[in-house]
Amino acid sequence: MPVSADIIEALRLELRRGTLILAVLGTLRAEKYGYTLKTELGERGVEIDEGALYPMLRRLETQGLLTSQWREDAKRQKRFYRLSSDGAAALEQLAGEWRAMNASLESILKRTER
Amino acid sequence: MTELVERYLAAVERLLPEATAKDIVAELREALLAKLEARENQLGRAATTDEIADVLKAFGPPPVVAARYEGRMHLVGPVLYPWFWPTQRTAIGIAVAIYLVLAAIRALAADNPVQVMLQRIDNVVGLSLIMFAGVTLVFVAVERWGDPVRLFERRWDPKSLPDETIRKPRSLFESGVSLFFDALFILVWLQLVPFPNELPLRDGASVSIVLSPAWSVVYWPILALALLAAAGHIHDMVRPAWNRIRSAMSILGYAGGLVVLGVLFQGRPFVDVQPRPGTGPEDLERALRLVDGVLLVGLGLAGVIWAIALGLEVRRQVRASQTSGGAASLAA
Secondary structure, three states: OOOOHHHHHHHHHHHHHHHHHHHHHHHOOOOEEHHHHHHHHHHOOOOOOHHHHHHHHHHHHHOOOEEEEEEEEOOEEEEEEEEOHHHHHHHHHHHHHHHHHHHHHHHHHHHHHO | OHHHHHHHHHHHHHOOOHHHHHHHHHHHHHHHHHHHHHHHHHHOOOOOHHHHHHHHHHHOOHHHHHHOOOOOOOOOOOOOHHHHHHHHHHHHHHHHHHHHHHHHHHHHHOOOHHHHHHHHHOHHHHHHHHHHHHHHHHHHHHHHHOOHHHHHHHHOOHHHOOOOOOOOOOOHHHHHHHHHHHHHHHHHHOOOOOOOOEEEOHHHOEEEEEEOHHHHHOHHHHHHHHHHHHHHHHHHHHOOOOOHHHHHHHHHHHHHHHHHHHHHHHOOOOEEEEEOOOOOHHHHHHHHHHHHHHHHHHHHHHHHHHHHHHHHHHHHHHHHHHHHHHHHHHHO
């Protein structure tokens, strides 16, 4: 019996959830506001909808990983985010974790494909 | 263009916590306007109301958008949830059992016991709902202000897990019904609830049945055993799985019951019969034989069942000792 599209979609979302945080933290090494952040992530192949992105930015700021500042840009008030020093340390640690996990998964997946 | 957006944002704002609502809405406004601006650049003209509505629809319904900012999305979280329904069942079961016992006492004292009992049973649904609400509030409070993970991690000990291979856990219904009858027996035994002792015979004759003097010797032991049985059934409601303390209570109960039966069998007949007006000596003799015979069979059967149950319970204790002994030798 083929796996239903709903199950695949749920698993895909679960798989992406943790990696999105890493992608957001990585992109915010340079200051950006919400819309440009979403656009840049999209251009790099990481699609994220606003409904998930903005609450995530807020949560990461509450956790001290991001800092934000309201500023006028192109005649509109915008909130600019960037990585805090704690965020940079967390990103380094998480990136190491990701690389190790990725290597392990690659080896597991290669073995399964044989 | 912004009128519809502002209505949308106002709907989101109403659902957000007051302290952060303004800030979140300001950011959402900026995000929506940027999105609409990009759409208009793509179209090369101002967006129509329908196109703005499409952008808002893609952003999500206000309750969904607001909910994403709410950190806690559940009343009772995954750590506490496994305890939620068992606790509800136990709390409601105990409350209903106590209520039914009290209702039965009042009903037996009334002129029309069945009607009074039925009226009282009506309140069981209300009582259950109140208990449900109370237990839910306690869980919500622990979830919100307590630290459920630490609470259970600290107290949890794998060595305290019940060995369910020794005996199937008792159901709440089974324990509740047993407790109900325990309570009724205790009340009758204490003569707080009258028990009809008139036995009707043929041709309108009848006799009064009274317990023989042998029963007075075991009056207090019987009361103690009944209280022990009730305590055991309350224990089963809280901890339905087998454990050594509950088993010891059962062993004591069965052994005590057999001793009491021994005393009663030695002091036969079990009852005395007293004549009522119009009852002849033959009727008396027949009534005595009948009641004594019924009690002989009934108590005899009880003795056999208790002896078997006593043996089984002792065997469970032995098995439990062997299991823990095995575990100890493995650990060593």
